[in-house]
Amino acid sequence: xxxxxxxxxxxxxxxxxxxxxxxxxxxxxxxxxxxxxxxxxxxxxxxxxxxxxxxxxxxxxxxxxxxxxxxxxxxxxxxxxxxxxxxxxxxxxxxxxxxxxxxxxxxxxxxxxxxxxxxxxxxxxxxxxxxxxxxxxxxxxxxxxxxx
Numbered sequence: 217x218x219x220x221x222x223x224x225x226x227x228x229x230x231x232x233x234x235x236x237x238x239x240x241x242x243x244x245x246x247x248x249x250x251x252x253x254x255x256x257x258x259x260x261x262x263x264x265x266x267x268x269x270x271x272x273x274x275x276x277x278x279x280x281x282x283x284x285x286x287x288x289x290x291x292x293x294x295x296x297x298x299x300x301x302x303x304x305x306x307x308x309x310x311x312x313x314x315x316x317x318x319x320x321x322x323x324x325x326x327x328x329x330x331x332x333x334x335x336x337x338x339x340x341x342x343x344x345x346x347x348x349x350x351x352x353x354x355x356x357x358x359x360x361x362x363x364x
Contacts, residue, residue: 232284
């Protein structure tokens, strides 16, 4: 199965000059945990509920802090024509719960989350494998304020 068959296509985005309050409100309204960040029609980062909690609130930042101050700028992504099995293995190795999905022109076309894989019967094993990798303790994405 290809990523395009499992991903979520309708992705809302934010700008880096918006506030983390804006991002948090949008996440609450949409019941999601991450938003891609775009600037000048290009993907420049991703902000997650975890970024807001660990990099902003835990550090005493204001709700009016701009997204660019706490977003993850080093973007990991996958391509829509890649195989789900390869991408989910990579998600486990990198300890990522979601990945932006790009076309070969490097334009955002969707997002792939563990929830997308868990709902699709044929990819549930891939979701389990990725979750096992993600759930390993420690590493780059542990409970620190350090950027990942």
